[in-house]
Amino acid sequence: MTASPAVVTGLGVIAANGVGAEEYWEASLAGKNAIGEVSAFDSSSYPIRLAGEARDFTGADHLPSRLTKQTDRATQMSLVATEWALADAGVEPETFRDYDMGVVTSSAAGGYGFGQAELQKLWGQGSEFVSVYQSYAWFYAVNTGQVSIRHGMRGSNSVLVGEQAGGLDAVAHARRNIRNDAATLMVTGGTETTLCPWGWVAHVADSRVSRKSQAHEAYLPFDVEASGHVPGEGGAILITENADTWRARGGGNVYGELAGHASTFDPPPESGRGSTLDRAVLNALADAGVTPDEVDVVFADAAGLPELDAAEARALTKIFGPSGVPVTAPKTMFGRLYGGGGPLDLATALLSIRHDTIPPTTNTQVRAADCASLDLVLGEPRRSEVRTALVIARGYGGFNAATVVRDHPH
Amino acid sequence: MNRRVVITGMGVTAPGGVGTDDYWKLISSGTSATRTISLFNADGYRSRIAAEVDFEPEFHGLTPLQIRRLDRGGQFALVCLREAIADSGIEIDEALAARTGVSIGSAIGASTSLDQEYSVVSDSGRDWLVGHTDVVPQLFEYMVPVRFASDIAWEAGAEGPATVISTGCTSGLDAVGYAFELIREGSADVMLAGATDAPITPITVACFDAIRATSPRNDDPEHASRPFDFDRDGFVLGEGAAVFVLETLESARRRGAHIYAEVSGFAGRSNAYHMTGLKPDGREMAEAIDAAMRQARVNAEDIDYINAHGSSTKQNDRHETAAFKRSLGDVAYHRPVSSLKSMLGHSLGAIGSIELAGCALAIEHDAVPPTANLETRDPECDLDYVPLTARDQPVNTVLSVGSGFGGFQSAVVLNSYRGEAA
Numbered sequence: 001m002t003a004s005p006a007v008v009t010g011l012g013v014i015a016a017n018g019v020g021a022e023e024y025w026e027a028s029l030a031g032k033n034a035i036g037e038v039s040a041f042d043s044s045s046y047p048i049r050l051a052g053e054a055r056d057f058t059g060a061d062h063l064p065s066r067l068t069k070q071t072d073r074a075t076q077m078s079l080v081a082t083e084w085a086l087a088d089a090g091v092e093p094e095t096f097r098d099y100d101m102g103v104v105t106s107s108a109a110g111g112y113g114f115g116q117a118e119l120q121k122l123w124g125q126g127s128e129f130v131s132v133y134q135s136y137a138w139f140y141a142v143n144t145g146q147v148s149i150r151h152g153m154r155g156s157n158s159v160l161v162g163e164q165a166g167g168l169d170a171v172a173h174a175r176r177n178i179r180n181d182a183a184t185l186m187v188t189g190g191t192e193t194t195l196c197p198w199g200w201v202a203h204v205a206d207s208r209v210s211r212k213s214q215a216h217e218a219y220l221p222f223d224v225e226a227s228g229h230v231p232g233e234g235g236a237i238l239i240t241e242n243a244d245t246w247r248a249r250g251g252g253n254v255y256g257e258l259a260g261h262a263s264t265f266d267p268p269p270e271s272g273r274g275s276t277l278d279r280a281v282l283n284a285l286a287d288a289g290v291t292p293d294e295v296d297v298v299f300a301d302a303a304g305l306p307e308l309d310a311a312e313a314r315a316l317t318k319i320f321g322p323s324g325v326p327v328t329a330p331k332t333m334f335g336r337l338y339g340g341g342g343p344l345d346l347a348t349a350l351l352s353i354r355h356d357t358i359p360p361t362t363n364t365q366v367r368a369a370d371c372a373s374l375d376l377v378l379g380e381p382r383r384s385e386v387r388t389a390l391v392i393a394r395g396y397g398g399f400n401a402a403t404v405v406r407d408h409p410h
Numbered sequence: 411m412n413r414r415v416v417i418t419g420m421g422v423t424a425p426g427g428v429g430t431d432d433y434w435k436l437i438s439s440g441t442s443a444t445r446t447i448s449l450f451n452a453d454g455y456r457s458r459i460a461a462e463v464d465f466e467p468e469f470h471g472l473t474p475l476q477i478r479r480l481d482r483g484g485q486f487a488l489v490c491l492r493e494a495i496a497d498s499g500i501e502i503d504e505a506l507a508a509r510t511g512v513s514i515g516s517a518i519g520a521s522t523s524l525d526q527e528y529s530v531v532s533d534s535g536r537d538w539l540v541g542h543t544d545v546v547p548q549l550f551e552y553m554v555p556v557r558f559a560s561d562i563a564w565e566a567g568a569e570g571p572a573t574v575i576s577t578g579c580t581s582g583l584d585a586v587g588y589a590f591e592l593i594r595e596g597s598a599d600v601m602l603a604g605a606t607d608a609p610i611t612p613i614t615v616a617c618f619d620a621i622r623a624t625s626p627r628n629d630d631p632e633h634a635s636r637p638f639d640f641d642r643d644g645f646v647l648g649e650g651a652a653v654f655v656l657e658t659l660e661s662a663r664r665r666g667a668h669i670y671a672e673v674s675g676f677a678g679r680s681n682a683y684h685m686t687g688l689k690p691d692g693r694e695m696a697e698a699i700d701a702a703m704r705q706a707r708v709n710a711e712d713i714d715y716i717n718a719h720g721s722s723t724k725q726n727d728r729h730e731t732a733a734f735k736r737s738l739g740d741v742a743y744h745r746p747v748s749s750l751k752s753m754l755g756h757s758l759g760a761i762g763s764i765e766l767a768g769c770a771l772a773i774e775h776d777a778v779p780p781t782a783n784l785e786t787r788d789p790e791c792d793l794d795y796v797p798l799t800a801r802d803q804p805v806n807t808v809l810s811v812g813s814g815f816g817g818f819q820s821a822v823v824l825n826s827y828r829g830e831a832a
Contacts, residue, residue: 046542070685099679099697107576108554110519116540119528119613124535127455127616134617136685136815139518140576145816148680154694157680157818158584161519161574163554169573176591182677182701197540199553201531204542206550262597265512265563265572276569279508338554396550397560399572 005257006178006186007246007408010089010239011347012081014191016052016232016334020084025351028330028359029381035215035230035335040195048209050218051195052232052335070133071146072111073233077191077340078143079150081237086151089239090252091185093151102155102183103144105237106170106190108163108338109199110140116198147187147237155183164301165263165395166190167235167342168403172261174240184245189343193233203231208305208396219332220363221302222309222371229304232331235340236347243408255350257408259388260288266398277400278315281390284402285319288388292320295404296386297358297377299345301394302329310370312392323375325390326382330359342393346403349389353407358382411596414674415589416827418667419498419655421490421604422767425461425648425754428470429493433764434771437779438800442632442753444646449610457624459631460610461648461755465489476561479548481520482608484557486651486760490604491562498655498667500600502567511570511598512563514653515585515605517578517759517814518614519555525611527552562602562653570598579719579814580678581605582652582762583822587676589656599661604653605763615647621686623723635756636783637720637749638727638791645721648755652763659827670770671808675706675823686815688725692733695811695819699737706823708807710741715778717769717810718795720749721756724788726813731791733811733819746803748796752782762812766822769808773826777802 011021016034018024027034037043038051059076060068062083068076086093093101115138121129136142141159148157156177160170167190174188194202203209210228212218219230240258262283264276285292298320301312316327330348331337337344352358358377367376388406395401422429425443426436436443443461452458463486467477470489477485495502502510527549531540551557559572571592575585582605589603618624625644627634635646662669679698683689703709716738719730734742750761750768757764772778777800784797806826813819 042539045539103680108556112553115524115613116528118617119525120532120535120538122525122535122613122616123529123532127612127619130613130616130620132620134613135621135623136578139578139815141517141578141581141814141816141818142685144577145680145685145818148682148817149684152682154680154682154697156678157577157816158588158678159576161554161556161576162559162572163556166573169571173588176595180591194553197538198528198531201540201542201545202549202553205545205547263571263573264508265560265569267507267567267569268564276508395556396554397556398563399556399560 004242004244006175006240007243007257008238008240008255008350009246009253010085012085012237013347014054014057014077014081014234015344016054019054019056031360031362033215033333033362038195041197046200046204048204048211050215050230052230053195054234070137072114072137074111074191074193075143075146078147081191082147082187085237085239088253091239096185099155100183101153101185102157102177103148103153103187104158104170104174105143106160106166106339107140107143108161108192109194111138111142112194112199113196114138116196162399163395164336164338164341165393165399165401166339168393168401169263171343171346175258178242184242186240187237188240189235189237190339191235192338192340195233216363219304221304221329222368222374222376223364224366224368226304226306226309230335232335232337235337236343238343254408254410256353256405259406260284260404262287263401275311278318280400280402281315281319284404288404290388290404295325295388295390297352297389298325298327299349299391300327300329301392306368313371313374317373322373326358326377327374328358328377329361332362345391349391349405352386352389356386413594414659414672415593415656416659416662416672417654417670417770418657418662419494420767421493422652422764423463423486423490424650424764425463437750437753437768438777440780440782440798442782444631444634444755446631447610450612452615455615456619456626458628459634459646461646462610463650481523481552483516483606484561487514487558487606487653488561488565490651490653491565491602494653494655495566500655507567507569509570509599510568511592511601512559512568512572513575513585513589513601513603514558514562515575515581515759516555516558516607517581518607518609520552521614522608522611523552525613558606566602568602577818578816579758580762580812580818580820581759583812583820584678586763586766590673590676593656593658599658601656602653603656605760606651607758607760608649609758610647610649633783635722635752637722637752637781638788638795639784640786640788642722645723646755648757650757650764651760652767669827671773671824672827674825675702677701678820681817683817688729690728690732692729692736695730695733695813696736698819698821702821702823708823710738712807713745713809714805715772715808716745716747717765717808718747718749719811719813720751722751728790731793742793746778746796746801747793748779748781750779766810769810769824772805772808776805
């Protein structure tokens with residue numbers, strides 16, 4: 001294993017409150033709440049209607065029709081965010097050696113909207129109407145496959161599914177490939193959208209989604225009124241590189257390094273043994289060689305459900321002490337992004353490091369009693385030196401992931 | 411850290427039977443499990459054949475709640491897990507729980523259930539704004555198939571890193587490869603790793619019909635999957651699962667466990683060429699093979715058996731034949747190569763793990779399972795594909811490969827462990 005760290009050199013971001021890393025960052029600092037009634041389809045007949053919809057993103061504005069017709073919107077987001085991230089990193093893929101670049105993404109639902117269109121044809125018209133693209137437009141591997149083809153990335157590629165936790169595990173696997181010398185550059189992260197009627201009824205079936213109808217009341221983690229979350233769409237693609245080869249190609253843009261990671265799985269609720277989140281965090285800190293007092297900010301999972309919020313507050317308080325570290329969840333502005341969520345929180349953490357500013361958590365006002373020990377960054381961004389950040393993500397059913405990022409000298 | 415990783419337990423649910431014994435009987439006898447689809451009415455489809463599992467979940471010990479809520483693929487995996495745990499004799503106590511992880515591969519998740527539920531909520535494709543009042547409570551779990559991993563974790567009491575690996579048709583190799591890497595680097599001591607898929611469902615049969623990838627030999631299903639044969643006309647869908655107990659060599663030796671094989675090398679590469687197409691030169695698969703062999707510290711001469719992807723499409727069979735020659739040189743002509751898909755069909759994400767179980771059993775039994783239905787070899791495929799009957803021979807080192815949509819190419823090397831006394 002090489003001692004050379006994996007640095008993040010490029011970001012591509014798509015979220016409801018901003019398309020492109022810069023626009024997204026400014027919106028997040030401004031506390032721009034982008035939750036609203038879903039417009040991709042008529043949601044009036046459904047008991048939930050709010051979503052964090054990336055209305056300013058249209059795949060066809062950026063991609064040839066050859067690609068848009070064979071891909072779901074989630075894949076188009078990955079393709080476009082990858083292009084932006086590569087440009088941000090100043091990478092010209094053709095200058096890399098064969099097999100030195102790979103792709104690891106996370107996806108929770110694959111190309112779900114594309115899949116609905118084909119299921120509709122199958123059941124409504126007949127099997128012979130199913131598209132020639134269905135066999136590879138819906139499956140979970142599609143984003144990695146299409147990105148790898150578009151940029152000639154022949155290295156070690158993979159796809160992880162872990163609901164909201166999968167994105168951090170995917171980025172960690174990209175880091176693993178770099179540290180094992182399986183690649184010098186990895187495209188990683190994830191983008192997700194489930195904003196089609198078929199995806200929507202799956203969210204209706206998910207009791208974790210808030211039933212509130214007012215945008216500012218629906219997703220307010222750690223609040224006494226917490227009632228669940230709002231589904232969003234988008235995510236982030238990160239370019240991560242071996243620090244030595246990055247320097248050898250001239251250095252340039254760098255946001256920080258992927259310093260540590262760990263994940264755990266919770267025992268079943270009936271066991272009464274409680275969450276293993278604290279262990280994921282401690283192991284990630286140990287992997288990074290960082291002590292709790294060196295962490296400058298925590299980007300919380302922020303489930304927005306009383307029990308899960310309390311469990312996260314407990315774990316953070318146990319490790320960092322009461323109000324021992326600033327905690328924030330800017331995802332209140334754009335919702336939970338499933339496979340795209342962890343990567344976008346990582347991107348946000350890296351932007352915090354760059355700008356020494358912590359973006360706020362919106363909506364949350366009255367702290368729940370069992371979350372009172374958190375130093376939440378509410379309403380306004382907070383200026384403070386940020387050198388090391390911890391990002392937490394939990395996936396449906398008990399998945400915990402924690403990643404540490406820190407600054408890297410230019 | 412570069413710790414050694416071994417297989418100490420296996421569970422298999424495959425066409426032809428549930429359990430590792432039935433599985434070995436099928437593949438060592440060269441019997442094809444392909445038949446006319448019975449899981450749904452496939453009249454009107456281009457390909458109406460598949461290799462199905464006769465699976466009775468109650469008989470295999472699943473509870474009514476598990477049967478109602480888990481997708482068929484999830485049920486397969488649970489049954490495999492139980493067999494694997496019992497087979498390995500491992501006891502996952504509270505201390506080991508934190509060091510035990512889960513890595514389950516699946517190409518298409520809970521699509522059997524999604525397909526069925528869609529017909530209900532859309533009123534058979536009449537309503538685009540699908541109804542929400544008839545949705546099953548677990549619909550989100552079908553959309554995001556994390557239960558394939560979480561049920562395994564809960565059943566076994568695993569509390570380490572858990573994930574689903576979904577790289578299409580290489581998922582079964584990649585999930586084991588991921589587990590191998592986690593143990594090797596020290597992120598876990600034990601991994602419950604494998605793969606499952608249940609793709610014999612209208613949407614999946616239809617999507618392969620659309621690209622004419624599956625065999626239309628509907629009047630002769632047992633002979634439809636014929637890898638490397640001149641008269642092949644596409645692959646045959648299969649289904650099933652395999653789950654392994656992987657652990658460090660050190661812990662296996664400490665507890666005196668039976669070691670089926672050591673996982674000694676894994677690598678994946680991509681062709682970055684086309685979502686479904688393969689270049690005839692097999693270059694990227696050869697690169698994956700080379701990298702896996704380097705990691706395993708084995709040379710071409712060391713390979714006793716090549717377990718092929720062998721999907722029974724002309725494109726694949728020629729592609730991987732080229733890859734084997736590219737990697738192994740002349741040695742490729744002198745090593746047995748066989749395709750278990752000739753008997754099991756192609757269970758997409760699951761098959762890589764099912765085939766790896768076959769490789770471990772080949773080592774265990776010193777026998778190479780055959781390629782069934784190989785009667786007239788494609789002249790472009792000029793290696794020794796072990797036609798029709800198994801071959802008794804020493805098997806110590808096995809190479810298994812996979813190839814799939816999205817351009818994924820993966821290779822795993824297994825080594826026998828016997829001969830290295832504790």
